[in-house]
Amino acid sequence: MTPDSSNGVVIIGTGQGGFQLAACLRQEGFEGPITMIGDEPGLPYQRPPLSKAYLKDGRVETIQLRPGSFYERNAIRMMVPERAIRIDREQGLVETLTGGLVDYDHLVLATGARNAVPPIPGLDAANIFGLRTSVDADRLRDRLAVRRRIVVIGGGFIGLEFAAVAISGSHDVTVVEAASRLMARAISPAMSEHFRRFHEALGTRIVLGTGVAEVILGSDGAAHGVRLTDGTELPCDMILLAAGVRPNVELAQTAGLTVDNGIVVDSTLLTDDPAISALGDCAAFPDPVGGSLIRLESVQAASDQARLIARRLTGKHTSYDAVPWFWSDQADWKLQIAGLGTGADEDVAVEQIGARKLVFRFKMGQLLAVETINSAGEHMAARQLLRRSQPITRAMLEEWKFDLGGLAKALKELS
Numbered sequence: 258m259t260p261d262s263s264n265g266v267v268i269i270g271t272g273q274g275g276f277q278l279a280a281c282l283r284q285e286g287f288e289g290p291i292t293m294i295g296d297e298p299g300l301p302y303q304r305p306p307l308s309k310a311y312l313k314d315g316r317v318e319t320i321q322l323r324p325g326s327f328y329e330r331n332a333i334r335m336m337v338p339e340r341a342i343r344i345d346r347e348q349g350l351v352e353t354l355t356g357g358l359v360d361y362d363h364l365v366l367a368t369g370a371r372n373a374v375p376p377i378p379g380l381d382a383a384n385i386f387g388l389r390t391s392v393d394a395d396r397l398r399d400r401l402a403v404r405r406r407i408v409v410i411g412g413g414f415i416g417l418e419f420a421a422v423a424i425s426g427s428h429d430v431t432v433v434e435a436a437s438r439l440m441a442r443a444i445s446p447a448m449s450e451h452f453r454r455f456h457e458a459l460g461t462r463i464v465l466g467t468g469v470a471e472v473i474l475g476s477d478g479a480a481h482g483v484r485l486t487d488g489t490e491l492p493c494d495m496i497l498l499a500a501g502v503r504p505n506v507e508l509a510q511t512a513g514l515t516v517d518n519g520i521v522v523d524s525t526l527l528t529d530d531p532a533i534s535a536l537g538d539c540a541a542f543p544d545p546v547g548g549s550l551i552r553l554e555s556v557q558a559a560s561d562q563a564r565l566i567a568r569r570l571t572g573k574h575t576s577y578d579a580v581p582w583f584w585s586d587q588a589d590w591k592l593q594i595a596g597l598g599t600g601a602d603e604d605v606a607v608e609q610i611g612a613r614k615l616v617f618r619f620k621m622g623q624l625l626a627v628e629t630i631n632s633a634g635e636h637m638a639a640r641q642l643l644r645r646s647q648p649i650t651r652a653m654l655e656e657w658k659f660d661l662g663g664l665a666k667a668l669k670e671l672s
């Protein structure tokens with residue numbers, strides 16, 4: 258693609274990754290047209306505060322990624338709210354819900370994910386909420402204006418972040434998680450246990466290993482409680498459904514692109530059509546360590562992938578091998594994860610003073626990931642270590658008494 262290509266780059270999705278791509282394209286010197294098509298109203302915003310500060314204060318200016326003047330100054334055409342409904346790969350155009358046809362030289366799918374809805378009877382009652390968009394957060398904030406008995410379905414990051422905010426407002430909160438531990442997909446058993454104790458100490462009830470069998474509806478059609486798979490009934494006035502997400506892949510699928518738990522891309526984030534890339538929550542890419550397809554749901558992955566595509570589209574070739582990292586704020590605990598712990602066969606938990614805790618995750622003696630609570634320095638050192646081409650072994654860490662900063666410094670001096 259030439260830097261001034263006539264139809265330019267069209268980005269579907271005005272979320273974290275879509276925004277970052279448009280901004281990076283201009284930073285990298287792309288001078289052609291950039292069009293963003295997004296089905297949410299308003300300007301691109303960040304989602305992490307939706308389950309944290311924004312849920313409490315509702316200050317829109319704190320979540321917006323850039324003011325309107327940024328898009329004007331950088332000649333980024335915003336088509337919002339507008340939904341892309343079809344991709345015509347032969348003609349190189351996107352059709353929108355209001356009948357618009359937008360030509361592209363290169364198309365980027367940054368369609369994100371949506372809340373998963375498990376097959377539980379009664380989940381369509383009016384007092385059951387999801388938390389994905391700023392509109393969802395606004396609705397929830399309104400509901401939290403009076404004291405409620407709340408059931409949270411799902412003990413993952415978003416369910417627990419919401420629970421921490423709700424309990425701080427003196428609501429009665431129960432988190433129901435079908436798995437045997439919290440955040441099981443993402444963190445070690447030791448860290449799950451730290452967080453279970455922490456949330457219980459805050460006053461939240463945690464029910465593990467038992468799913469929700471059905472929502473109990475009152476004669477008004479509203480949810481009055483849930484019945485668990487073991488028969489227990491939990492009365493409530495509202496429910497937060499936080500049972501994971503599904504990638505938005507339908508546009509890609511109907512356009513004939515390969516989809517496998519996400520829009521399949523190679524290590525340069527290209528789909529099997531050389532004129533179409535995909536990034537962020539909707540994209541499944543080859544794990545640089547194991548090679549299998551993975552999908553990351555994080556700001557850092559969406560942003561790094563956007564940077565990479567911008568570089569590729571402006572002729573600077575590179576592939577995606579960033580060390581993944583993630584954070585979650587739950588009350589005054591900041592959980593940070595450097596690396597991916599999937600496939601770990603050994604965990605080493607190290608306790609520090611106060612709420613500072615670390616878990617090291619290994620596979621066959623090699624460090625895969627480090628989980629920390631309120632330990633920003635150790636998290637940064639772990640990222641530095643995991644970026645190295647040489648593996649960090651358990652033996653090396655033992656020699657350094659698990660002092661990540663010390664080991665990182667020593668290795669830097671050696672290189």
Ligand SMILES: Cc1cc2nc3c(=O)[nH]c(=O)nc-3n(C[C@H](O)[C@H](O)[C@H](O)COP(=O)(O)OP(=O)(O)OC[C@H]3O[C@@H](n4cnc5c(N)ncnc54)[C@H](O)[C@@H]3O)c2cc1C
Nearest residue numbers: 270272273274295296304305341368369537538554555556
């Ligand atoms: C409540 C909450 C808290 C979070 N907290 C954290 C956190 O603490 N740390 C962290 O790293 N990550 C967090 N995340 C995850 C993070 O926000 C996402 O990983 C990130 O936003 C992914 O960016 P994206 O561009 O891939 O998708 P998104 O930001 O979801 O953007 C996708 C956009 O595409 C739009 N779209 C979809 N289909 C179409 C279509 N056909 N036409 C037009 N538009 C379309 C969607 O409506 C959406 O606006 C959180 C997410 C949520 C919901």
